[in-house]
Structures are given as C-alpha cells and as structure tokens.
Amino acid sequence: MKEFELIQNIFQSSVMASTKGRSDLLLGIGDDCAQVAVPQGQNLVFSMDTLVEGKHFPFDADPLDIGYRAVATCVSDLAAMGAKPAFFTLALTLPESDPQWLAALAQGMAEIAEPIGLALVGGDTTKGPLTITLQVHGYIDTGTAPLRSSAKVGDDIYVTGLLGDAAAAVPIVTGELQVTSERFDYFYEQFWRPEQRLIAGMALKRVVNAMMDLSDGLAQDIQHILKASDVGAILDASLLPLSHELKQWQPEAAIALALTGGDDYELCFTAPKEQAEEVALITQTLCLPCTKIGEITEEGLSIKGYDGELTGWQHF
C-alpha cells in the first residue's frame, strides 16, 4: 500500500490541483467511483488512448515528455470535437515505482493539463510493462459536435499547422539517427510537444462541416471522413503545409511524411466554400496556421502530384 499511496500523492499534488473550485467535479480520487455533474445544456464527450512503451514512444524516454505527450495526443480528440476540456482518468501500468520518474511524468501531464483546466479525477495503477491509458472528457453544447460524417461535395479541405515533422522526428527521438543539435532540438519538440488545437477546434466548429484530428497520417485519416460522409476527395500534394526545417532536411521524403507519417495531431476539416472568408477570419484572429489542401468530391481519393503509398500508421 505504501507504493500505491506514494503514486496517489505524487499525482494529487501536481495534476490534481485543477479540481479546486470546480462545481462539476463532485467526487474525485478516493471513492469507488468519481462523480461528475455535467453542466446543464451540455453533453459529455470523451476519448480513450493507450500509449505502449516501445510502440508509441521509445524505451527510456524522458518521463516529463511522456506525460506531456500522453495528455496532448488524447486532448487532440477533444479539439476535433470543438469541446471544452473538463477532466481525465489515468490507468498507469508500471514495471516499477520510481518516485522521481513518477513525479516527472505527473509534472509533464500537469504542464499541459493545468492551463487548459483538465483535472485528474481517477484511475488505476498496476504493475506490468509500461503502458499508459488516458480517457479525456470534455463538454460541448448539445448538438454542436462537428462529425466525421458531415462532409459535403464541394467543401474545401483544410489542415491546421504543419504536417510531417513528427514523423520525420521518430528516428531522432529513438536515437537511431544522429543530427545536428539545432535539427535535434526542432524535431524533438515536434514529436514530444504537439501543438494543442483546443481553441482552434472550438472556434472552427461553427463553420466546418466535418472535422477530425490527424494521428495516423493525413492520407489514411481523411478516409475516415470520406467513408463516414460517403464522399471522395482530391488533394493537392503541392499545397501540403511543410516546415522549412523538413523541406531543407528531407526535400524528397517530405510529402510522403506529411501524407502518411502520422503523429501530427493537427486538425483536418471541411467547410463549404461560402465559409472561406469566415475560416480565414477565424484563423487570422487566432494566428492559427491553416492551409486549404483540396476539395471534397463525389467519390475516391486522388492526390495531385503524389504517386507513392497511402498507408499510414498501423495500429496492429
């Protein structure tokens, strides 16, 4: 029990801080269940993600980075629903209980969770191979969820931010590849600290038809929208937003990384052409990098200027 209490204490003293003064959180860690009063007129949205050591992040990674990224990647699903972050639960499976390691993990989580008002309200701790499962929960006004199934023929297709950097970063992060310290710093950050698009998601949901987040690579992910909406798309590879750093480092692989690399955690959305000005206004107001990359069509997926593979991240 001592170890168990230690873990609780570490998390309560860092990530738990943001439960204070929250009238929706009636009961947190310490009873059989947590209890929440969802604010009136709001729906609960939630998403669950698992990160496995050696599969989703390298062995012996910095726990501070692991903690930050675990929350960031899961929060990305809330952004895609235009939801306000509310609380999360954490199932932590650990080979051993190292207080310093745990404190750093909790600190990494708090770094992103605290500023966005995401409180840790429960979870479980077990012994085993390092595996982190989070369920993040948010609130949205009833009837305002931007679904994957609402894309319409003729919609413009947009993505936020830059694509391909995180995928390019993988061999750097795992240590397989040695690069200059400047390059290391840039790409390391892109992998471990994906941009957080919550405000963007909340602002954009008024004007989009369909929206999702990109985790497994644009070419694969967009097919979820196409399938759910029963439409097609034409994308223009030359329009894909690539960083200066990526183009300089890997000019030939950059487009393939952007299309199939995964780990971007940017938003991809479709909006009627009549909303183009409104989209521009929102993205300018938020200083949000946002690029039109194609259009929704009747059927199929074609990518102008690209004839490589279209397979993204394999879950299994």
Next chain:
Amino acid sequence: MKEFELIQNIFQSSVMASTKGRSDLLLGIGDDCAQVAVPQGQNLVFSMDTLVEGKHFPFDADPLDIGYRAVATCVSDLAAMGAKPAFFTLALTLPESDPQWLAALAQGMAEIAEPIGLALVGGDTTKGPLTITLQVHGYIDTGTAPLRSSAKVGDDIYVTGLLGDAAAAVPIVTGELQVTSERFDYFYEQFWRPEQRLIAGMALKRVVNAMMDLSDGLAQDIQHILKASDVGAILDASLLPLSHELKQWQPEAAIALALTGGDDYELCFTAPKEQAEEVALITQTLCLPCTKIGEITEEGLSIKGYDGELTGWQHF
C-alpha cells in the same frame, strides 16, 4: 488497418448491441470522441480498472472468462455507488490479433454487459503485452451517492455474499494446485464469475451510511471507510460469511482468506442500527445473502477471534 477493423467488427457485433434505442448515447465508436447526454437530474459516476496478464489473471486463461471478469470487477464499483450501469470504454493492448480469441473476449464481456444495459461506446486497441483497461460509467440521482466517508460511530457493518472463495481459488485457477473436479468447478466459478451486486447497491443505498466494494480483502478495504470517515471498527471473525466449500477444504485458512485474500467483489456497508430491519427487509426481498460482521467504533480496527496478518492485495 485490416486487423484494426477486424477488432472493431468483432466488438461491434457482440458487445455493441446494447447501444440500440439508447437516447443518452449520441455518438459511439467511429468518431474522435464518443458523445453522451447524461439524463437530467442525474450525475455521471465512473471507475477505471486495469487487468494485467500474469498479475490479475493467469497467462493463457480462457478469453471468455477474462472478458466476463474484466467487466464484472469494474461494474462492482458502480454497484458500490448504487449506480445504474450506462456504458463502458475499453483499452485493449494485445500481443497479437487472434480473431477467435477476440471473439471469445467480446462474448465474455457481452455476457455480463448486455443484461445490465452496459454498452461499449469507445476505446483503443494497441499492440503490446496483454493489458485490459476498462472505464465503466453509470448514472445516479444527484446527491444519492453512498460515500466511503459517511460511516458513523455505532453503525452496524455488513457484507454481502461470501468471502474468501475467490482468493482460495487462485492456485486452482493458475494451475498450481490440482483438486477434485467438483472442487475445481466451484472455485473456478468463484474466481472468474464474481456475483454482480448492482441491484443490491441500488436498493441498499437508501439505508446505508457508507458503502464500498471489496476487491483487496476486507481487512485492508474497510480501512478506506475508517480513514475517510475518521472512525474505527470492531469485526468479529466468527461472523464472517464463509462458504461450506471453503470451510470444508481449508478450515484453518478460511478466515485469513476472507479477511485478506481479495477478489471478493462483494459490497461492504455500514448502516445505523435503526435501519437494521430495513436492511433485513431489502436483503430478504432480493434473496441477497448479507451478514452483519461488526460495528463502527471511535477508532482503530480490531478483529475479534483473529490475530494474523491484516495485509491484503498489494497493488504494486
């Protein structure tokens, strides 16, 4: 993606059936988030549990049993809150994707989830050492949660069902111990198919002060109530409800197993003496085995008729 879709299909065709006609479940598997409208006047309660192969269940166990028990043990937390089961999410980490194994796991889950109206609404599937994390969600009327912190000096302490059988079953279930087939059948069932106390929890919450479920052994678990309520307890070891089968098989170890063995998933609750008749009425009406085992005192924990160790299941 093929494997991934396979897993989705297996679960959608079995466990997912119970989402039909549910007006609270607005959006299930297939978008970035699931979306739920919590019924008016109700709060959401939820609990997350992880089961690790080799720690919480033996290697090479029957997936049908694993599935059933994973849901049953997590649902036990809903019972302890007197909550109505609503939905669950599932994070499944698997070393390989074997359709037959997965179908059996899903069937085991459906066996318990379907009859109690618990629908699978989302989750994640990843590759790695076999680990199963569930989050179960239920609804309770606002302000009716029976907390661990509400025990009062003078309360009677009760437990439902029988204690110690599941703990005694562990060496049988792991194959360390060979027993007669009759004994095997009885104890195998006690470990893999804990009684489900949802109706009991809902009926009892009107009359209890504090309530929780027993997962780590009575002697350890009850200390959560004592600590949260700032009270003590005296238990009488001779009153502990033991099965005929356990007393016959392990007459000397039975009490220690009941106190410290864990895995019982029965309810433990305290109720004012004035409610004794009401408790009896409820338990008789439900044909619920329920035993008074002690009383809440000012401080400390003493167990009449037992002088062994009081340490239960170690989470770490």
